[in-house]
Amino acid sequence: MTENNNVLDLELWLDTEIIPRQNMLKAKFWDILAEVGNSIDSANLIKIHPANRGIKLSKGNDLSGYPYQVLDLIRDFDLSTGLNIRLLNWFGHGLFMFVLLGKNHPKAPFQQLCGHSWAFDQSHTPWEYHEILLNSNSTNFPPSDWFEKSTFCQWHKPIRISGDVIMIKAKILDELKKLISLLSE
Numbered sequence: 307m308t309e310n311n312n313v314l315d316l317e318l319w320l321d322t323e324i325i326p327r328q329n330m331l332k333a334k335f336w337d338i339l340a341e342v343g344n345s346i347d348s349a350n351l352i353k354i355h356p357a358n359r360g361i362k363l364s365k366g367n368d369l370s371g372y373p374y375q376v377l378d379l380i381r382d383f384d385l386s387t388g389l390n391i392r393l394l395n396w397f398g399h400g401l402f403m404f405v406l407l408g409k410n411h412p413k414a415p416f417q418q419l420c421g422h423s424w425a426f427d428q429s430h431t432p433w434e435y436h437e438i439l440l441n442s443n444s445t446n447f448p449p450s451d452w453f454e455k456s457t458f459c460q461w462h463k464p465i466r467i468s469g470d471v472i473m474i475k476a477k478i479l480d481e482l483k484k485l486i487s488l489l490s491e
Contacts, residue, residue, distance in 0.1 A: 328397075332365070332373060335395050338471060339363055339377040342393070342478050346379060346486075354489040355389040357382045370436045372398040379482075385432075385458045386410050391485060393465075393478065399439060400464055403481055405489075406432050407459040415459040418488055420446065427460040428452060438462060 318324070343361040351358045359381040367373050375395040382388035385408050392404040405424075407414040415426070426448035427438045437443045444462065445452075453459065465481055467474045 328373075332375070332397075334471065335375055336363070336365070338475055338478070339375055339393060339395065341475060342482070343377050343379070345475075345479060346482065350486055350490070351380050354486065355380050355382060357388075369396060370440075372396060382408075383432075384408050389413070389489075391482070393482075394435065396435065396439075401467055401478075402439065402462050402464050403478075403485065404432070404460060404462045405485060409456065409458055411459075413489060415448075415453040415456075416461065416489075417448075418491070419461045419463075420448075422463075422484070422488070424461040424463045426452070427462055428456075429460075432458055432460045 340363055343363060346361065348358065348360065357380075362378045362381055363376070364378070365373070365375045374397065377393040377395075379391040380389050383390055383406065387410050388406065388408040389411055390404075390406040392406070394402045394404065396402065404427075405416070405419070407416055419426075425444035425446050427444045428448070429437045429443050434443070439462070463481070465477060467477055
């Protein structure tokens, strides 16, 4: 579709259904992420990272032009010794799970994820989601010299979901339990 910068899409502007539909969908995903966060036993998170700072749910309207929601678990973002597990619900792009490990974290680079459909991110910062997800700046088979060059270790995995709320919660919790189990080894 070609776009003329001098002509406004007034049909879209006057569409009274699109914004309420999007807001309802955002609210449903917000509830799903909140329920998932409340289902996680904080004692398990403390076992894998004693500096656990809890769980936080946040949202925004402009991640490369699209709304997003984030569920963070552990929340230690120190690029040297930290650990964070992030669920990113990025409208228009999908649902993704990230695990960020500081360069000197005892689990870094956590290569066990290679056999579990995780991709190693090769971005300059852990928050370059456009670069990581849309420009495929990640690999399933990271070269060992990348671990040495990187100032952090981050892995991500898409979570394929259906439209059923119960199934979405179950899928997310299953993926989180698998990750927490791997981190506990």
